[in-house]
Amino acid sequence: xxxxxxxxxxxxxxxxxxxxxxxxxxxxxxxxxxxxxxxxxxxxxxxxxxxxxxxxxxxxxxxxxxxxxxxxxxxxxxxxxxxxxxxxxxxxxxxxxxxxxxxxxxxxxxxxxxxxxxxxxxxxxxxxxxxxxxxxxxxxxxxxxxxxxxxxxxxxxxxxxxxxxxxxxxxxxxxxxxxxxxxxxxxxxxxxxxxxxxxxxxxxxxxxx
Numbered sequence: 203x204x205x206x207x208x209x210x211x212x213x214x215x216x217x218x219x220x221x222x223x224x225x226x227x228x229x230x231x232x233x234x235x236x237x238x239x240x241x242x243x244x245x246x247x248x249x250x251x252x253x254x255x256x257x258x259x260x261x262x263x264x265x266x267x268x269x270x271x272x273x274x275x276x277x278x279x280x281x282x283x284x285x286x287x288x289x290x291x292x293x294x295x296x297x298x299x300x301x302x303x304x305x306x307x308x309x310x311x312x313x314x315x316x317x318x319x320x321x322x323x324x325x326x327x328x329x330x331x332x333x334x335x336x337x338x339x340x341x342x343x344x345x346x347x348x349x350x351x352x353x354x355x356x357x358x359x360x361x362x363x364x365x366x367x368x369x370x371x372x373x374x375x376x377x378x379x380x381x382x383x384x385x386x387x388x389x390x391x392x393x394x395x396x397x398x399x400x401x402x403x404x405x406x407x408x409x410x411x
Contacts, residue, residue: 223378
């Protein structure tokens with residue numbers, strides 16, 4: 203099974219191509235803006251692996267939490283590909299990617315994944331990591347900065363952007379995780395992981411002349 207992985211939930215956007223659980227190529231772009239040359243990154247990994255677009259069978263998207271704009275861009279690419287080629291789609295939470303990367307680095311025990319949620323808050327989840335398995339032990343939630351600092355002061359291990367370990371979720375690890383999955387989704391079912399309610403402010407229509 204040839205898998206294309208798109209991980210755009212952080213400032214370090216990455217794309218990877220894998221087959222039978224083995225990563226064939228990966229391309230990375232560091233960005234401080236909202237824009238990402240997704241198609242350019244995809245073309246790089248296809249060329250590096252000498253694989254055609256037609257050979258891609260599954261596209262997996264890192265659903266975050268993280269950059270809402272980046273995740274939406276990755277989902278849009280996956281949805282368009284499914285419409286054009288009929289590929290199968292997967293969505294995987296980026297916190298699971300962090301936990302798997304901690305495991306690959308030999309970091310075991312309880313691992314707290316921390317991602318900036320803005321407004322002085324963080325996305326926080328906890329995983330039990332061993333040499334053979336990763337298991338979610340605390341569902342993802344929004345936590346105050348004080349809770350994160352308390353966990354740090356108590357000596358608990360924190361991973362995520364800005365932390366000493368597993369600083370960015372990797373498309374290569376996302377592809378490896380997808381190799382063992384079969385819970386495929388229709389394109390319209392893929393949504394960014396975003397725990398806050400979406401709110402809209404009605405624009406002032408202004409005064410009539």
